[in-house]
Amino acid sequence: MSNVKIGDSLKRFEDQRFLTGRGRYVDDINLDGQTRAVVVRSPYAHATIRSIDTAAALAMEGVLLVVTRDDWQREGFKPMPTKSAVKTNADGTPLKEPPRHALAIDRVRYVGEPVALVVAETLSQAQAAAEAVEVDYDELPAVVDPVQALAPGAPQLWDGIPNNLCIDFELGDKAGTDKAFAEADHVVSLDILNNRVTAVPIETRGCVAAHDAGSDRYTLWNASQNVHANRDTFAEVLNIAKEQLDHIAPDVGGGFGAKNSGYPEPVLCLYAARRLGRPVKWINSRSESFLSDTHGRGQTSRVELALTRDGRFLALRTSTVGGIGAYAWTVGPFTPTGGSARTQGGPYHFPAMHYRGRAVFINTAPMDPYRGAGRPEATFQTERIVEYAARTLGFDPVELRRKNLMPPEMLPHKTPMGLDVDSGDFPLLFEETLKMADKADLAALRAKAEGAGRKFGFAIAPYLECTGGGPKEHAGVVFNKDGSIELAVGTSSTGMGHETALAQILAANLGVDVDRIKFRQADTTATPLGGGHGGSRGMEVGGNAVKQAADEIVELAKPVAARLLQSETEEVEFADGQFQAGASSVSMNDVIEASLDSDKLPDGMEPGCLDHSSVFERGVISIPNGVHAAAVEVDPETGVVGFLGYWVMDDFGKIINPMLADGQVMGGVAQGIGQALLEDIVYDPDTGQLVTGSLMDYGLPHADEIPNMEIGYYEGAPTKKNPLGVKGAGEAGCVGACPAAVNAVLDALKDYGVTHIDMPLTPMKVWKAIRAGGKHDPHGLLGDAA
Amino acid sequence: MPEISLTVNGEQITKSVEGRTLLVEFIRETLKLTGTHIGCDTSQCGACTVHLNGKAVKSCTMLAVQADGAEITTIEGLAPDGRLNPMQQAFKDHHGLQCGFCTPGMIMRAMALVAENPEPTETEVRHGLEGNICRCTGYQNIVAAVLDGAKALRS
The missing domain is CATH 3.30.365.10 (Aldehyde oxidase/xanthine dehydrogenase, molybdopterin binding domain)
Structure with a gap:
């Protein structure tokens, strides 16, 4: 039997490192030869970029590289795609998706939009050089209120997108609703504002990007809630295969949605790392976060x-x-x-x-x-x-x-x-x-x-x-000779406690002690797919992936148990960590141990035969x-x-x-x-x-x-x-x-x-x-x- | 570059620093004590709180050179052998942390608060934590942890 069950308020395993200052957040990662990047951001809400002059910045001490629109166009990098689940107007036409490049190409459209990336030996050198990048802007009129943006005569953000309208969507029964309103005894009507806010996780966004020229592989440590989807976006932009990019979220200091998106800065750092052949680190300041977080x-x-x-x-x-x-x-x-x-x-x-x-x-x-x-x-x-x-x-x-x-x-x-x-x-x-x-x-x-x-x-x-969020989740389980059990899940805890709760689900379902479980998450090298964090999906999709893996491991273990019990697989039943056949029983712990010992396995089964991965897919x-x-x-x-x-x-x-x-x-x-x-x-x-x-x-x-x-x-x-x-x-x-x-x-x-x-x-x-x-x-x- | 001597977590340290280096940068970059975090640039969030001569200070609000001769304790100094002190244990017991990013600053502030006022009321704890922002917990479990941690430290 396990020492935990579903429904226990099990204390968290992650707390020990967080409480003692031994968490490993992205800003705590420093690689040999690492450089520092700073983003040059637009000071205007709306402006045409006439020219960008990087000469003065490049001449400054310690400056290694300035990435601008010229690099982006020369390399043929793609815009970042929208993954909106709704893409169709009420009239059946598609929504308007103007190109979203990691760097502004011809115009800037909000204060804080990335215009260039400066990379230098040290952070202070990069900060100083960012001030020296000369961008010549022609300011244009701006509109920041969506109702005003729809009105005739409003400043237009995009050529060919009239009235700034991205999508006009409808759902429900219009005729039936109108009829009910016409016949109702009472009708009330009120305009309400749902104020614009931002998530403000206490850890700002940041990343460390590295590239290995020999293998042409990239590694990105990124404060992300969604490493698989972000990896796919970054690979698409950079015209590389997604298998070339290992995307890892270390400990992440809160997200609440703001670390869900495919942002420009990690792509810029990946490119800079390739250009320089050295790791590039970028950490957003809090002030920049207000400008650039979603x-x-x-x-x-x-x-x-x-x-x-x-x-x-x-x-x-x-x-x-x-x-x-x-x-x-x-x-x-x-x-x-x-x-x-x-x-x-x-x-x-x-x-x-x-x-x-x-x-x-x-x-x-x-x-x-x-x-x-x-x-x-x-x-x-x-x-x-x-x-x-x-x-x-x-x-x-x-x-x-x-x-x-x-x-x-x-x-x-x-x-x-x-x-x-x-x-x-x-x-x-x-x-x-x-x-x-x-x-x-x-x-x-x-x-x-x-x-x-x-x-x-x-x-x-x-x-x-x-x-909501990704409908599929992967859970992989590996049993080690030292008694530890590795659990790798494609979800992403940014503080919610998956390291504890998902281990709890595995332990309770296998009937093993929870302390044996070593948890790994948010790492594209550890899980082939994953839906990250979003839409309250951690237990719903991730938890069920773990349960499914555990249930399937029990089935895989039955032949091993049958041999130990000198019984037939079909006669073995499992409950509360015990395999039972007739009057005799054997524990999951013993079965796991036997599964790692070729002498104790049935013919045709190899040590490690209980290692198993499972993909759960949410229906509704x-x-x-x-x-x-x-x-x-x-x-x-x-x-x-x-x-x-x-x-x-x-x-x-x-x-x-x-x-x-x-x-x-x-x-x-x-x-x-x-x-x-x-x-x-x-x-x-x-x-x-x-x-x-x-x-x-x-x-x-x-x-x-x-x-x-x-x-x-x-x-x-x-x-x-x-x-x-x-x-x-x-x-x-x-x-x-x-x-x-x-x-x-x-x-x-x-x-x-x-x-x-x-x-x-x-x-x-x-x-x-x-x-x-x-x-x-x-x-x-x-x-x-x- | 000026040279400073100070005691950090009981260890005597002498280092050269650029004059403009903030204390938090010195702690994180020079001493590699990365438990002290940076969450803002206007001294609002308190993630960088450390003890300076026994008082809780936001280590982003002062220069490293100003700490010359001082005695500093960071989160790493509270449990050098990995055994949680009573306040850290109370945070764990009460689920007073989620993402863990504000936690070192929150605990350093809580320790100083309790040192100043060993038997605080809930209102005093809430007021005393005003300089530290947590975005995950809604504070309820932090407050419970500090009250419980204070009790454990008294006994």
């Missing part, structure tokens, strides 16, 4: 809800405009289209829905996944319009939600957005969350807040999620779901918001390791609260300059701004979509948190008539809204553009 959210939406007189939902209609930056980045066009469409309507029963999403080019850093990528937007759209309907039509917000949740007997159910909702008990989770909040005595919390001159607010926000995406609730107090004199309580009930299916699941929820909620109250990427509307370009300007939550959360799990409805019965846990926290936080604050402000404030709800915005006395134009963001 952003998330950034949608302006009109959301409309049709109801009956007694508050039954009839239809939901959403039209959203997403600013995807200057290029169709790795999956950028997907988020405001298919990504935000799928979970529209949440866990409520909607007879009809229609969604329109337009992805628009603007002069900003690119849009790509950020924790949730579309599902937080969809949940926010749904929950804001439900709350707004309750407030403006006079329904109780809790009752209105309770009345419209899909009952369990309705499942499985295909939503009007095509989402396959198979399992769950939404009303149960709703009531359990309310019970958790009630235990905290909301009336007493209210009385205390009001006694101190503050306003009390409460909100509850059910959410419906779905997984899973549907995590749950409910968040928040209690807040607002100081009307200052607009400052404080949390009095935060409660979460999640249905992630079977929980592998509750401690790790808690960590995912807590971190996700903190990021959601950050977006709701503090975080905002702001560009100057006239110049396109980034205003929030450092941690002094971009408000990340600190320890005294995030509340303690009470978290519960419902495991009564595991999904049958995968053998482990897991639904995915990584993103749900930040799916539920924005609507819970924002609606709680708006509840606190109801005495002032305030019905809506766009995120982030900073003290200034709250204070101003109180003083505006509820004056708000519900169609003030989109006007006629919806």
Whole structure:
């Protein structure tokens, strides 16, 4: 029997090195002969490049190479492709995918776009030389707001792409939705902004690239969440076979989606390493990260809800405009289209829905996944319009939600957005969350807040999620003579704890002690394929790959066990780490040992016969779901918001390791609260300059701004979509948190008539809204553009 | 280049440094103690926190030459034999870390906080950690770890 089982809060193996300063992140890697690279970035949001003069930089001490567009064109390197799962307009025509080169060729289209790469012996030499690269620009007008970018007369980013429109996507039943709206007793309509934010993993992006001329092979150590897909992109750009590039992510200091994409800088470093015949290291500064990391959210939406007189939902209609930056980045066009469409309507029963999403080019850093990528937007759209309907039509917000949740007997159910909702008990989770909040005595919390001159607010926000990311995962297991068991998986932990949880799954399923397992991940030399990290797929796809490998190893081991038991293979059964035949049994440990000893193996079997690799492929995406609730107090004199309580009930299916699941929820909620109250990427509307370009300007939550959360799990409805019965846990926290936080604050402000404030709800915005006395134009963001 | 002498994790060190070298660069590049991390360039994140003469400082906010004669402890100095000290153990027990990148700075700050205030309240811990940013954990488990670590260090 194993010393762990599924469901144990096993402590993490990776912690020992992280706690003692012995983690190995990319900036901790230094190779012999290593050089340092610095990127020359555009200072303009939109400009034509007249000329680039590198002579002065090349003449400086220690400078080895300056890579520019001339190199890129001479070498015939390819643009970086978009891998968006949605590529077709509503009218059937393809989306617009303008060329995205690793270096600007003729024009720059956002502040921070790479224009050249300077490589020198030392970092300070490269930094100094980067200042000396003379680029002559002709500035062009810029547009940073996606709604303005669609308007007639707006600056145009691309020749041949009218109105800056990348894709115009629709999903759902338009005619049925329109009919429901026409016949409804009540219709509410509201424009909402989902503010542009960025992930800010505390480790910035960076890489070390090396090239071996003899074998013409490249090695890239890269702070990546997605080594296989990135490798394929980099190889495609450089016109090399993907087998020529070994892509390895060492310890990665957080990702949250921002390390998912195929970025320009690693490609530039790979090329420079080949040119120089020396390793090239590049580490992004934090200020450059704000300019060059992908952003998330950034949608302006009109959301409309049709109801009956007694508050039954009839239809939901959403039209959203997403600013995807200057290029169709790795999956950028997907988020405001298919990504935000799928979970529209949440866990409520909607007879009809229609969604329109337009992805628009603007002069900003690119849009790509950020924790949730579309599902937080969809949940926010749904929950804001439900709350707004309750407030403006006079329904109780809790009752209105309770009345419209899909009952369990309705499942499985295909939503009007095509989402396959198979399992769950939404009303149960709703009531359990309310019970958790009630235990905290909301009336007493209210009385205390009001006694101190503050306003009390409460909100509850059910959410419906779905997984995503690569559908396939590889798990390879090797048994060593020293007793260790190597497990290599193509997923990529950037902090989630796969080293522990995936080992736990293997150990529990094989019935061996977990301490024997040596884990390897995110390395294209160790795994032939892998889907990396994204879409809450770690346990759903990676975990199931490990389980499948373990189950298949058990079958491979049965003949070995049969020989030890002097029985027939068909008579051997396996449970709890023991092979049993009749009255005699032998442990998996003994079978593994025998499998490495030719004397103990049946004829025809060789030592190492249990070494096995398996590829799991997800059939249908899973549907995590749950409910968040928040209690807040607002100081009307200052607009400052404080949390009095935060409660979460999640249905992630079977929980592998509750401690790790808690960590995912807590971190996700903190990021959601950050977006709701503090975080905002702001560009100057006239110049396109980034205003929030450092941690002094971009408000990340600190320890005294995030509340303690009470978290519960419902495991009564595991999904049958995968053998482990897991639904995915990584993103749900930040799916539920924005609507819970924002609606709680708006509840606190109801005495002032305030019905809506766009995120982030900073003290200034709250204070101003109180003083505006509820004056708000519900169609003030989109006007006629919806 | 100026020469500096200082004690790092109990070891006496004398090195030449460029005048503009930051203390964090000296620790990471010259001494190869890579447990001290760099997460920003404006002294907000606290990933580079070390102890300088017993006080927690962000080692990106000072020059190496300013540390001449000082006594410095980095994360590597807390568990030289690999055995976790009570604060490190509390972080592990409470799942107070995920990606691990802010963790060395967070622990160095937590140790200094507890040295200044051996019996902190939750509010004091949260306030005391304001200079260190974690993007993974939502702080809840870090706060629990620091409270528990403080208790273990008291006993």
